[in-house]
Amino acid sequence: MSGKQINTKMQEGAKEFQNLHNNSLVLSEDSILSEYFITMMNKIFDPLPVPFILLDKDSRVRMINQVFADYLGFSKKEIIGKPVLEVDKYSRFPYVFKTKKAEIAWKHTFENGHTAIVHRLPVLDENGEIKYGVGMVLFEDLHQFRDIIEKNKLLETELYLYKNQLKEMHGAKYSWDNIIGNSEKMSAAKFIGRRASQTNSNVLILGESGTGKELFAHAIHNDSVRNFSPFVKVNSAAIPSELLESELFGYEEGAFTGAKKGGKIGKFELANGGSIFLDEIGDMPLKMQAKLLRVLQEKEFERVGGNNIVKVDVRVIAATNKDLRQLIDEGKFREDLYYRLNVMTIEIPPLRERHGDIGELVSILLNKLSNQLGKYVSNISENAMEHLIGHSWPGNVRELENVLERAINLTDSDTILPVHLPIYLKQHTRRIVDGPIRPLKDIIEDTEKEALARCLEYTDGNKLQTAKLLEISRSSLYDKLEKYGIS
Template sequence: MEGNALKFRGKKELLSDYLATTIEKIFDPVPVPIILIDAETRIRVINKVFADYLGFSKEELIGRKVLEIDKNSRFPYVFKAKKAEIAWKHRFENGHTAIVHRIPVLDENGEVVYGFGLVLFQDVEEFKDIIEKNKLLETELHHYKKQLKEIHGAKYSWDNIIGNSKKMLQAKYIAEKAAQTNSNVLLLGESGTGKELFAHAIHNGSGRNYSPFVKVNCAAIPSELLESELFGYDEGAFTGAKKGGKIGKFELASGGSIFLDEIGDMPMEMQAKLLRVLQEKEIERIGSNNPIKIDVRVIAATNKNLKELVEEGKFREDLYYRLNVMTIEIPPLRERYEDIGQIARLLLKKLSKQLGKYVSKISSDAMAYIKRHNWPGNVRELENVLERAINLTDSDTILPMHLPVYLTKNTKYTMDSPIRPLKYIIEDAEKEAITRCLKYTNGNKLRTAKLLGISRSSLYDKIEKYGIK
């Protein structure tokens, strides 16, 4: 074991041979896989359990980088992010799937000096077995608890709504005011604009924030099942009904909020029943004649024009006016151009963490393409584009080459557009001036820089920025 004892060195020794040997002696008897790596992600100490789990001897592992042993390791990302990952599901290169901890150890200057890893459960099935053994008996109470597990609650707050554009600030202002009331809220906006984000924030910003927040996608549930989902049913209400009946979403949301997404796709028959619920503040389960009083605030959302649906006879006018108390129109991304950069950087940080690749920058050229795009799919489309770019880049920066072709070839504004942001007009004029001057000087960059009144280094930067050949 002493042959495996490691010396951690930087500018000075961080661990003595004696201490490394001592740690190794402590690690080996522990029946849980444990590993200790240095700042370069080289394995310094690993116990026998972990080595056997990986299918190597300890001697084969000591001194090697973790990515050489397991290409799926997230330790390099953890070191860059300087944040621990606790109880993560991880699939090792040898096919094993486990629940693991990855913890960076920082010095007094905040720099990573070690990494500590521990496998909580060597197999996900082992984890599932433990959960199963601790389950309560299948009682009616347990049945309801299982139903409540489906309620994730409101995860987002006002801080998650990014943007300082005039339209976004106006939408957020109305939403914050609506949150302080018990009135119904109607969220209007294109797909991908963040209607659900607003619904979460409204609930969390209200006096109901400690009560349930229940989400229902009216377009995703078959029309014949929607009534039982919303209002529940009694035992024996129909063939196949569960023993003891089923509690509906409105009852689950008692005291809190119910988010009815895609309300424009609700069948007309259900619209009439929903209207009664909003008017009478009570519901009836299928198969029951006993009304149940409810205290629920309704937050509805749609990407459709409800006024047009009312005129076409596809949406009840009385329900529309019952819902249309506090209406919030969420602007599409193309109408809040100034927010795109901030949103892109926030998404980049989120996706980088999810994908385990430390990508923290978007080049100015790539950002220019991002800002010029029309974004018909709004934030959802932007998130997909950035995820693709992160997967393609081999550095910490997203470049134009990592963006989809449709983004770099088609821009929001063209040279023929009657109105364009001043920034693009200036950039086009600058590019044209440099190109003409280079032609005039036959490509002499020193002379070009003097004629334009800029430094040679500045000229080189602009040539690279505009892709001038």
């Protein structure tokens, strides 16, 4: 069957399916997967050479066309009515049903060893609840997929290059919506940031590592009149001092050994008309500070090895986690540069000064990390949250994200418990408000859970060895594991 014939069949099938689905709405809720409906689905999709499967809300297979059954190596009778994990233990449909989000063009290896590109689509009712799920195989093996990639290799390469150039030149990805927190200090920082975005003045962002200084820089650029112009990022501490000048201002051909033919433009030229984000400005060498000062004053510079003046219109957003006034006193930072940068100053509060934002941050980070890790964890126990709120967070939001990622990897349920948190975090927790001392029973249970989890981790899950190390019977170990929900 030709590609055109397949496309025609698919369109006819889709039209029939839509009519069938619309007509089924007048039936009872349970009749959506009735025998009549399944019979019609078989009539529509069995002739198609595209593997297709239909699941009910309990993840049981209600319909599969012949080509998909053949692909899996079973008869249709062996598949219909079974939970999808019994047909393919690697299926991600249970996770799709939990998240209620479609997975489009995913690479998937089936239990029989076949690797394919698949769609998984949850279908929701008017209340947002799962009604059924639809799966399709786009490419039955990766050879088909690779052939298409090879045929379009030149176009793909060009698109890749253009995409990376645009990403470098228009790299601002975040907005004010990405900055979480409504505590008094964070609200004040966002207020000043929004005001700064409406001007062309230079901005200096101060804050400890992990507080979100780069997020503010992105948001300021995206909310400014320069938002359609380049946003270029430079980490002053990450570039060797001997290369920093050529990186910022470019160089002419033959300027030094190893210089590219034709020279190279620098970050300031790339950012012309837009914004440049100079992170870790406190680590910039004094020699470079002098040249940067000239750019801020005169809006011009010379490339390394060149004599021509290059004029630029760039808005500078600088950030540092260091005390610039102290660096000035030590002779490590120019005072005149400080006053040039310190026009609009934003001080981002550390996480320990905005404990009221932790709950919202945890919720958003759990959702983000669950999607990244492919493991759905949406809840955190009250005791575990107390530990998070009571911690001083020297690493700020970055540390909180790392702690939550570790906890997601350790838990076997959809809930994070104190046992899944690092020991250092629980040992140094301080109470934010006065309250009654916790019952001794709760303290003992937390300690017991922590000991079990640590020992299992040490023995790589060997329960017999774990029981011996803890000097308890094996049956007692199993009882405790069941009690605390530890797998």
